[in-house]
Amino acid sequence: MEDAIVLYPSPGRGHLISMVELGKLILRNHPSFSITILILSEPNTNTNSTAPNYVAGSTTKYITTVNSTTPSISFHHLPPISEVPLSTSSFVELSYSIPRFNNQNLHQILKTISQTSKPKAFIIDFFCDAAFEVATNLDIPTYYFFTSGANLPEPWKDRTSKEYQYSLNVAAHMAKSNGLLVNTFDLLETKPIKAISGGLCVPDRPTPPIFCIGPLISDSNQDVEDYECLNWLNSQPSRSVVFLCFGSLGLFSAKQLKEIAVGLENSGQRFLWVLRNPPPDNEKDPNLDELLPKGFLERTKEKGFVVKKWAPQVAVLRHDSVGGFVTHCGWNSVLEAVWCGVPMVGWPLYAEQRLNRVVLVEEVKLALGLNESEDGLVSAAELEKRVKELMDSEVGTEVRERVSGLRDEAVTAVKEGGSSHVALAKLAELWRQN
Ligand SMILES: *[C@@H]1O[C@H](CO)[C@@H](O)[C@H](O)[C@H]1NC(C)=O
Ligand SMILES: *[C@@H]1O[C@H](CO)[C@@H](O)[C@H](O)[C@H]1NC(C)=O
Numbered sequence: 001m002e003d004a005i006v007l008y009p010s011p012g013r014g015h016l017i018s019m020v021e022l023g024k025l026i027l028r029n030h031p032s033f034s035i036t037i038l039i040l041s042e043p044n045t046n047t048n049s050t051a052p053n054y055v056a057g058s059t060t061k062y063i064t065t066v067n068s069t070t071p072s073i074s075f076h077h078l079p080p081i082s083e084v085p086l087s088t089s090s091f092v093e094l095s096y097s098i099p100r101f102n103n104q105n106l107h108q109i110l111k112t113i114s115q116t117s118k119p120k121a122f123i124i125d126f127f128c129d130a131a132f133e134v135a136t137n138l139d140i141p142t143y144y145f146f147t148s149g150a151n152l153p154e155p156w157k158d159r160t161s162k163e164y165q166y167s168l169n170v171a172a173h174m175a176k177s178n179g180l181l182v183n184t185f186d187l188l189e190t191k192p193i194k195a196i197s198g199g200l201c202v203p204d205r206p207t208p209p210i211f212c213i214g215p216l217i218s219d220s221n222q223d224v225e226d227y228e229c230l231n232w233l234n235s236q237p238s239r240s241v242v243f244l245c246f247g248s249l250g251l252f253s254a255k256q257l258k259e260i261a262v263g264l265e266n267s268g269q270r271f272l273w274v275l276r277n278p279p280p281d282n283e284k285d286p287n288l289d290e291l292l293p294k295g296f297l298e299r300t301k302e303k304g305f306v307v308k309k310w311a312p313q314v315a316v317l318r319h320d321s322v323g324g325f326v327t328h329c330g331w332n333s334v335l336e337a338v339w340c341g342v343p344m345v346g347w348p349l350y351a352e353q354r355l356n357r358v359v360l361v362e363e364v365k366l367a368l369g370l371n372e373s374e375d376g377l378v379s380a381a382e383l384e385k386r387v388k389e390l391m392d393s394e395v396g397t398e399v400r401e402r403v404s405g406l407r408d409e410a411v412t413a414v415k416e417g418g419s420s421h422v423a424l425a426k427l428a429e430l431w432r433q434n
Contacts, residue, residue: 007022024066110134120144124144148331245325272304
């Protein structure tokens, strides 16, 4: 019987893509395994539901591409659940509860897979924690894959919240799991990794092994289309452009967008800005004439380029003309910036991003921080100051040099004999032995 690895990602872009990349990585290095990836669907909610979109950022195109280029990965769509007894407006709560409603389907699928192959590992996102008991009841070794850093996520801060309860469950299950996989590399997060593997997080039993197998970077969009913004970058001087992009959930008010525009213009720096419409119409194309200050596009046309909604982030970061990155500090964005050696200004918006910023700015010093005012607004003057500092100051140069050094370490980590490469080999060995 074939040795099967089953992956169970949370369907948001940031989570799903890293999990699929993990599947590709396993296959590249250990092609004897077969990989099955389970895909959760958007639930069929009734029209009065206040629940937010569950599947954040479309991944359909990405999945289709991987499916056609990597035949040894098979995707299995779980049916959408029809009755969602939820009135939650919390994205985190929804992310934890939808997999729970899918447990019966999951049980069936895992049993079916077990009839034709030997499941050596079931690797789940922490949001899919509800699956832990299903898999352990079937005696399938279960691992957690952290698509964020080895840090603590946001919900830990409020002990009365439902999210906190879910997180406690995750922690209890993780301690009993067969191992933890993290999309990071040893030298990026030396301290937290040491703390976890040293047993500090699991006082009453042995800590499961931790495998830092990153950075996993997806640049599959790169050769699919010819992007206008990449052509524009071709005409800019080396390392002269600051890139602003805030992830699949990062949205700003109209007021904040104006402040950004003024700050960029006053900074005098070249910029490439991915702009999304303010909520609630954030899926619509933004109307730039309405959102930007009068005459902004005309005045900045020599120096700036505004992209509506989306840009191929890795291809942009890798471009020689890009010299800085204003980011929401989402973990994938951080890894991509490190991978491409681009220094950052950290502007965290949600989830564990605030914590990422603290680590990035104060601990590993790969980013400059932005100061928000009390109402959460970042003023034009503050953005102007930080962007100038990043692109054109001694402090900026120091950050750039550190990122560049860490970039080399990241490349080394995933090469033959590097820490992440070795970690994956150990994991595969473990699976073969079981
Ligand atoms: C993947 O490819 C197979 C074979 O070409 C096809 O039958 C299947 O529907 C595809 N699945 C997805 C999710 O695109
Ligand atoms: C951030 O703002 C506060 C209050 O305005 C100020 O005291 C502090 O120095 C600022 N920090 C930085 C890094 O500029």
